[in-house]
Amino acid sequence: MWYFSSPFVVFGEEALSHLEQLQGERALIVTDATLAKLGIAARIEAALHKAGMATRVFAEVEPEPSLQTTRRGAQVAADFAPDWIVGLGGGSPMDASKAIWAMYEHPDLDPTEINPMVTLGLSKAKLIAIPTTSGTGSEATWALVLTDTAEKRKFSTGSRELVPTLAIVDPTLTQALPPRITADTGLDALTHAIEGYVTTWHNDFTDGLCLKASQLVFDYLARAVADGNDLEAREHMGNAATIAGLGFGNANLGLAHAMGHSFGALFKQPHGRAVALYLPYTIDYTANAGLGRYGDIARFVGFTDSRDEAEGARLLAAKVRELEQAVSQPMSIAAFGIDRADFRDHLPKLVEYAEQDTQFFTAPRIPESEELAQMFEYVYEGKPIDF
Ligand SMILES: [Fe+2]
Structure with a gap:
């Protein structure tokens, strides 16, 4: 039930x-x-x-x-x-x-x-x-x-x-919202849509919502960031956020939220910017084990016609990185202006808080502590996850 x-x-x-x-x-x-x-x-x-x-x-x-x-x-x-x-x-x-x-x-x-x-x-x-x-x-x-x-x-x-x-x-x-907040919050919606689709709690009622919300963000976020008064883009982004909310709210999320919550709390970063940082890396990590159903999203959004799951996941991660770059999202922990020593000092807590997060357990691939620490290290450098 x-x-x-x-x-x-x-x-x-x-x-x-x-x-x-x-x-x-x-x-x-x-x-x-x-x-x-x-x-x-x-x-x-x-x-x-x-x-x-x-x-x-x-x-x-x-x-x-x-x-x-x-x-x-x-x-x-x-x-x-x-x-x-x-x-x-x-x-x-x-x-x-x-x-x-x-x-x-x-x-x-x-x-x-x-x-x-x-x-x-x-x-x-x-x-x-x-x-x-x-x-x-x-x-x-x-x-x-x-x-x-x-x-x-x-x-x-x-x-x-x-x-x-x-x-x-x-x-x-949302018309008066500055571009930076539009980008942060819009990428949060994208993270909800993609994680909501691949979570182990996904279901028939949430899948369509998450696919549609992903498509709307890819189609309209850059426009809403470039011109806040583009009411068509604003309307579709508003709908995307609520539709993604209905999706993930009834399915839970995954590693990008677990890692982002931990990072956001320890380094005082806005929620959307924090979780969006981890989204492409967690796609890499999950897809490396052949998990995640990312190919469905890549096909639905129109990035490919191929039914090759690995190729779909690679393409989706690349398109997420492309969109994030287009809206000036920092793409590594270093790009947030956090120096290495400070990062290293916080690494045990980053891992501990992420592992205790309520979104951690519904990720399609769950890392051990050492692997999770290694993921944070890769994200510090901005290196795609290769394990
Ligand atoms: Fe979120």
């Missing part, structure tokens, strides 16, 4: 106007200071006011949100008593809104106690996720990543009950 979880998705231009039709009394918007300052939170409030709702904004979510922030947000929710919680922003506010939702319903719950085995029984509020980047897919998934600032460590967890009730994917919200 298996499950497929999904929000009700509203997408395309004017998608935001759907908010005006909602029924409710009070909506708490969970976002960050920048989106509040840019007037995006006010835009959401205006739509909710048209629906007759009172609103409050909690704009304190930082990048890589901490446990402490979600506890403060839950306190604001307890005071305001919303029947809708709105996660507005990139992955950070959306993930924080899931934790705040759970703690609002259960004031004694600590976010570290959220896991797929615990029944939450959410009844006081529903969750709306409104992404302002095209990448994390958090609007479509039950997963959340929080940071324990004391331990300098991220932990990812989730609950099927924390899938947003409603996801609103409106391309006009």
Whole structure:
């Protein structure tokens, strides 16, 4: 027995106007200071006011949100008593809104106690996720990543009950996104799509989603990076991110996320940039053992007609590297400006955290510790994996 979880998705231009039709009394918007300052939170409030709702904004979510922030947000929710919680922003506010939702319903719950085995029984509020980047897919998934600032460590967890009730994917919200963030988040979506397709938990319901999302990123990411106002590219990238979210959210991920989470936490790098770094190397590594089904993706996207799996994987890894270069993604750990001594000092932790990551165990090929350390060494140098 298996499950497929999904929000009700509203997408395309004017998608935001759907908010005006909602029924409710009070909506708490969970976002960050920048989106509040840019007037995006006010835009959401205006739509909710048209629906007759009172609103409050909690704009304190930082990048890589901490446990402490979600506890403060839950306190604001307890005071305001919303029947809708709105996660507005990139992955950070959306993930924080899931934790705040759970703690609002259960004031004694600590976010570290959220896991797929615990029944939450959410009844006081529903969750709306409104992404302002095209990448994390958090609007479509039950997963959340929080940071324990004391331990300098991220932990990812989730609950099927924390899938947003409603996801609103409106391309006009990503128009102002700078090229660097467009690239980082878009490559995160590509990593979701490719890893979601090859994970050992892939299934009939997720395969098509992951293939389509891969194709959309290859077709539209470079355009969205080159011209943020290319609304057609923005719309397809927004759709790609949500579609990939539905795919991997119901299938899990693999080594690029395990290694990227570890690297991102230890060297304070943005999520998308960190995981995208490892994507081509993990394709090399997995395909070297004849695993990964990468040929399907290469064929679907239109890179080849050949049914030769090894050739398809080689081609896919090459096209990923080509796209990453085109959008100025650093291609090695050294290219992140990390010196060798610093890297070596962190290597044992890089390996340990990656091995403990929730995405590690569903990779189609799983390295032993020594091999994983060697992979990190290759990525430091920018050498394709040859073992
Ligand atoms: Fe990701």
